[in-house]
Each structure stands twice: as C-alpha cells, then as structure tokens.
Amino acid sequence: MVRFFIFILFFGLCFAQYQIWAGKASWDHIEELRESLRQQKAVNDELRRSNEALAAEYASLVSNQDAIEEHARNDLNMIRPNEVLFRIETAEEAQKKTNAIESMPNVDAPDIKAGSKPTFEPKKSDLYHAPKNLRAPKARDRRE
Known part of the structure; x- marks a missing residue:
C-alpha cells in the first residue's frame, strides 16, 4: 500500500514538472x-x-x-472664386510622381511573351448589343 502512495506521489511530481517545463503553463510559453x-x-x-x-x-x-475651409484648401486644393493657386512641388513629391510613372506598364510595347495564355476568356455575354432602335438598318431596308 505504501508503494502505491509513493508511486502516486512520484507521478504527481512528474506531472507538475512537466507542466512547469513543457505544458501550457511552462515558463517559456x-x-x-x-x-x-x-x-x-x-x-x-x-x-x-x-x-x-x-x-x-x-x-x-x-x-x-x-477648419473646414483649411482642410479643403490644403488637402483638396480648393480655391475661392477669383483666386489664383500657385502649387510648389517639393523634390519628394516629384520623386514619388516619377516612381509612380516608372512603375506603370508600357502600353505601347507590352511585355507579352509569345504563346502566353490570355488573361480572360471572352464570352458572348461580354459583347455589346445595341438596342433595336439604334441598330443600323438591314440591307433590304436600305434599298427601298
């Protein structure tokens, strides 16, 4: 019987050590x-x-x-009637604008490799159909 209590005590101590070093309540955690x-x-x-x-x-x-007027003038560049606005661009703003322009893709010479897949598949529903009253007359109607 004493051995059983010693085993239970040993098991309890081992479990407590596990909780302290590796469980949810561990020091590292x-x-x-x-x-x-x-x-x-x-x-x-x-x-x-x-x-x-x-x-x-x-x-x-x-x-x-x-404050509303100041916000409109500073952020939105709004002016009163008969006022002239002079906007002075800093070097940082010019650099940001240049970077934005350089990062845009070249539309005149796109970088598309031969054999590449299209970005979308066109469907008949994508096409524009003009209303009947705006369509060109059929050939037989034009002859008359």
Missing part, C-alpha cells in the same frame, strides 16, 4: 505570451493615439467653419 502582450499593447497605444487625433480633428471640423 508564459514569456512568449508576455512578449505578445507587450507588442499588442504597443499596437493598441498607437491606434489609441490615432483615434484621439481623429476625434480632435472631427471636433474641430464640427465646431469651426475655418
């Missing part, structure tokens, strides 16, 4: 969870700051007509 929690808190803080900035901008737009 808990450290990984703490690290992921730290990362998530950093993301949440960044999103919270962004939300606060958006809430402040919203409150400004709701309460102040000048």
Whole structure:
C-alpha cells in the first residue's frame, strides 16, 4: 500500500514538472505570451493615439467653419472664386510622381511573351448589343 502512495506521489511530481517545463503553463510559453502582450499593447497605444487625433480633428471640423475651409484648401486644393493657386512641388513629391510613372506598364510595347495564355476568356455575354432602335438598318431596308 505504501508503494502505491509513493508511486502516486512520484507521478504527481512528474506531472507538475512537466507542466512547469513543457505544458501550457511552462515558463517559456508564459514569456512568449508576455512578449505578445507587450507588442499588442504597443499596437493598441498607437491606434489609441490615432483615434484621439481623429476625434480632435472631427471636433474641430464640427465646431469651426475655418477648419473646414483649411482642410479643403490644403488637402483638396480648393480655391475661392477669383483666386489664383500657385502649387510648389517639393523634390519628394516629384520623386514619388516619377516612381509612380516608372512603375506603370508600357502600353505601347507590352511585355507579352509569345504563346502566353490570355488573361480572360471572352464570352458572348461580354459583347455589346445595341438596342433595336439604334441598330443600323438591314440591307433590304436600305434599298427601298
């Protein structure tokens, strides 16, 4: 009987050691969870700051007509009647525009290899059918 209790005690100690070193409550697993929690808190803080900035901008737009005009002028390049707008482009904006143009495919000389498959299969339903009143008259109607 004593051997049975010693076996149960030994089994319990082994199980506890397994949980500490390799189970769900292991030290490594808990450290990984703490690290992921730290990362998530950093993301949440960044999103919270962004939300606060958006809430402040919203409150400004709701309460102040000048803020609406400033937003329209800066972001949308809107002007009042009889005003002249001079837009000065920075080197960064010019570089972005150049990069955008260079990244576009060349339409005049497309890079299509011989024997490549088409990007889509045309169907009869893709064709345009003009309404009857806009169609050209048939040949026999034209003769008359």
